[in-house]
Amino acid sequence: MSLVKLIEEEDASPEVKAVYDDIKASRNVDWINNFWKVLANDPKNLRRTWESIKEVMAPGALDPLTKELIYLAVSISNSCDYCIVSHTASAKKAGMTEAMRHELLAVIGMASETNRMVTGLRVAPDEKLLIAATAT
Amino acid sequence: MSLVKLIEEEDASPEVKAVYDDIKASRNVDWINNFWKVLANDPKNLRRTWESIKEVMAPGALDPLTKELIYLAVSISNSCDYCIVSHTASAKKAGMTEAMRHELLAVIGMASETNRMVTGLRVAPDEKLLIAATAT
Amino acid sequence: MSLVKLIEEEDASPEVKAVYDDIKASRNVDWINNFWKVLANDPKNLRRTWESIKEVMAPGALDPLTKELIYLAVSISNSCDYCIVSHTASAKKAGMTEAMRHELLAVIGMASETNRMVTGLRVAPDEKLLIAATAT
Amino acid sequence: MSLVKLIEEEDASPEVKAVYDDIKASRNVDWINNFWKVLANDPKNLRRTWESIKEVMAPGALDPLTKELIYLAVSISNSCDYCIVSHTASAKKAGMTEAMRHELLAVIGMASETNRMVTGLRVAPDEKLLIAATAT
Amino acid sequence: MSLVKLIEEEDASPEVKAVYDDIKASRNVDWINNFWKVLANDPKNLRRTWESIKEVMAPGALDPLTKELIYLAVSISNSCDYCIVSHTASAKKAGMTEAMRHELLAVIGMASETNRMVTGLRVAPDEKLLIAATAT
Amino acid sequence: MSLVKLIEEEDASPEVKAVYDDIKASRNVDWINNFWKVLANDPKNLRRTWESIKEVMAPGALDPLTKELIYLAVSISNSCDYCIVSHTASAKKAGMTEAMRHELLAVIGMASETNRMVTGLRVAPDEKLLIAATAT
Numbered sequence: 083m084s085l086v087k088l089i090e091e092e093d094a095s096p097e098v099k100a101v102y103d104d105i106k107a108s109r110n111v112d113w114i115n116n117f118w119k120v121l122a123n124d125p126k127n128l129r130r131t132w133e134s135i136k137e138v139m140a141p142g143a144l145d146p147l148t149k150e151l152i153y154l155a156v157s158i159s160n161s162c163d164y165c166i167v168s169h170t171a172s173a174k175k176a177g178m179t180e181a182m183r184h185e186l187l188a189v190i191g192m193a194s195e196t197n198r199m200v201t202g203l204r205v206a207p208d209e210k211l212l213i214a215a216t217a218t
Numbered sequence: 219m220s221l222v223k224l225i226e227e228e229d230a231s232p233e234v235k236a237v238y239d240d241i242k243a244s245r246n247v248d249w250i251n252n253f254w255k256v257l258a259n260d261p262k263n264l265r266r267t268w269e270s271i272k273e274v275m276a277p278g279a280l281d282p283l284t285k286e287l288i289y290l291a292v293s294i295s296n297s298c299d300y301c302i303v304s305h306t307a308s309a310k311k312a313g314m315t316e317a318m319r320h321e322l323l324a325v326i327g328m329a330s331e332t333n334r335m336v337t338g339l340r341v342a343p344d345e346k347l348l349i350a351a352t353a354t
Numbered sequence: 355m356s357l358v359k360l361i362e363e364e365d366a367s368p369e370v371k372a373v374y375d376d377i378k379a380s381r382n383v384d385w386i387n388n389f390w391k392v393l394a395n396d397p398k399n400l401r402r403t404w405e406s407i408k409e410v411m412a413p414g415a416l417d418p419l420t421k422e423l424i425y426l427a428v429s430i431s432n433s434c435d436y437c438i439v440s441h442t443a444s445a446k447k448a449g450m451t452e453a454m455r456h457e458l459l460a461v462i463g464m465a466s467e468t469n470r471m472v473t474g475l476r477v478a479p480d481e482k483l484l485i486a487a488t489a490t
Numbered sequence: 491m492s493l494v495k496l497i498e499e500e501d502a503s504p505e506v507k508a509v510y511d512d513i514k515a516s517r518n519v520d521w522i523n524n525f526w527k528v529l530a531n532d533p534k535n536l537r538r539t540w541e542s543i544k545e546v547m548a549p550g551a552l553d554p555l556t557k558e559l560i561y562l563a564v565s566i567s568n569s570c571d572y573c574i575v576s577h578t579a580s581a582k583k584a585g586m587t588e589a590m591r592h593e594l595l596a597v598i599g600m601a602s603e604t605n606r607m608v609t610g611l612r613v614a615p616d617e618k619l620l621i622a623a624t625a626t
Numbered sequence: 627m628s629l630v631k632l633i634e635e636e637d638a639s640p641e642v643k644a645v646y647d648d649i650k651a652s653r654n655v656d657w658i659n660n661f662w663k664v665l666a667n668d669p670k671n672l673r674r675t676w677e678s679i680k681e682v683m684a685p686g687a688l689d690p691l692t693k694e695l696i697y698l699a700v701s702i703s704n705s706c707d708y709c710i711v712s713h714t715a716s717a718k719k720a721g722m723t724e725a726m727r728h729e730l731l732a733v734i735g736m737a738s739e740t741n742r743m744v745t746g747l748r749v750a751p752d753e754k755l756l757i758a759a760t761a762t
Numbered sequence: 763m764s765l766v767k768l769i770e771e772e773d774a775s776p777e778v779k780a781v782y783d784d785i786k787a788s789r790n791v792d793w794i795n796n797f798w799k800v801l802a803n804d805p806k807n808l809r810r811t812w813e814s815i816k817e818v819m820a821p822g823a824l825d826p827l828t829k830e831l832i833y834l835a836v837s838i839s840n841s842c843d844y845c846i847v848s849h850t851a852s853a854k855k856a857g858m859t860e861a862m863r864h865e866l867l868a869v870i871g872m873a874s875e876t877n878r879m880v881t882g883l884r885v886a887p888d889e890k891l892l893i894a895a896t897a898t
Contacts (some may be wrong), residue, residue: 152288199867337430410593418592
């Protein structure tokens, strides 16, 4: 149970309702999930967060599926259970197959494993890699 | 400076040399980066880690660029500086443009932001999202 | 369900009972919450933890509400669910309003977002900021 | 060294320059720190991030010093070195004394300690605390 | 509830069954826990993960109990609830007493506390400690 | 460079000097490392932290080497660079061999890998494991 109440559509102020309507239209869905209903207790934060997400998650140099996979990888790294559920659902809607899900988890696991080995041994960056990683 | 010495190719035992050769052949590179040179102090761990990475990062349901972007997202979430440098280099080699790099960072940032809001308010998963996230 | 049993007040040894009594007197409450009942399985750890918390959370240069907000921000960053519940309760008791709660979450979210962007791009500290951050 | 170049004021496009000018005016400073110069490689992300920070960090139910202390606590929890330097500087500018800095660190440390004990023992939330933590 | 189905022994493919049999034989148990049943949805990942764990957790320079305590300490630091339960069980099977459990938690807590203080104050490594920490 | 000055022994107040002397006597060393010199800017926090560490790290149900390995595993999980250096030095002093160091890193890596897979798939604890993990 959330620590604040869920603001249902029928109880939403005009300001909140406008955000809910934009979420539904932009995502082509007919309902609002709990994340937004909880944020709606602070309408300014709801609006700011929605506008940021809409801008960041729009197709661009990266396609929507890739963005959802990244979002999910971060949510798993941060142990955010709700986010894992909601962004697994989004990733599947954007085309993630079961084979992709399992490969995603294998990559996340492998990165987490080597991240810690590297940190524990204080590996110094190779000059060649630093150059290759830097924008010219 | 690393906490253990770098095992250079010319000083490598046959067991380590075999792994180095496979890394160079598999990745089509002519040098070994510090991560492997450090792991080579424990040849069994070197071999196991390399075999796992080779299997996990091979093209499959996800293409190599997508895998590198996910690896980088996790490395940033875990604050692994060496890994950020090396996997930014790998991602660029696999095709990451500057526009993609900035979108990747925007998605990582946005996920990190909403992850914490959700955790702090204890948002409960929506039944519909749980169903959509579950493999059938 | 906790992995160790809850030591209820009526079952507490004199050593544990003395800590419980000090908690109740210091906080002006008439009951003991689960955190302490669980720690009481190791009376030495219970005493040490309570004495540290009592010292650290006492009013000083920072007032009790500010300390609770910081405690809550850290607990959210560490994904500690029990701690989020208990320190939200403490913060509200110390004066946190609903408006403050939502601003706290917005600041935590924003910090988490920019932390990752900075880490991913390896931003180097400005000399001026280093000087300004250092005690003279 | 950052992985992307610093966009200096004299090289900024009009879009970037407008954000830089707003940062300087809003914060009453006469220079731009590296975080913004790095983000400026992606002007849209620069603008979005600045507008969010300006809105979130404005005085509201929480005063600017409290917000900076929370920002710093999160940055320490996320091991973001640049952010620790820059937000220590901001916190000092907003009034953080050395005594406050040390109390802040003590609270962060104590929270991190108890967060892990609680997680490791799977302490279940007390019904009374859940009720106290929930908005009515 | 897991996001993918549990592959029970009676429904396992020969490839999965072979791994299950090796787990049961190697650990001298007569049942398979959920972690493996979930991984079995991706038989290649199941096999790779099991072979890695079998190699890493085998007695070596560190005894099995010490390895389980370290595994548990990491799982607590990463807030992985299932892992805390399963590796507490493994640690107890390997000889962890209740007194050891409480000391483990006290050490984890103390490390987490000082880690954050050190990070927040940017303590620079002592030359003497760097030398002492480096393999010769 | 630390954000606060190092309090050298010759400049220490009697209160700080007393703690320094106890550190040197308890650890049988003839110098003070930077962690304590930095904490000494807040003598009360110095004393409290030292007393807690002395109590927690004393031999008990777990021997000093095991405690140092756990401390190091947590410091690596939290990406605390100074702590990794100082507790690698302590672990080596307490008897950690190079073989043990590499096994420690392999266990930390493996735990980090499986932690994330489990979290991403929301694996539910087995009833049998819950019972086995719970103190009776």
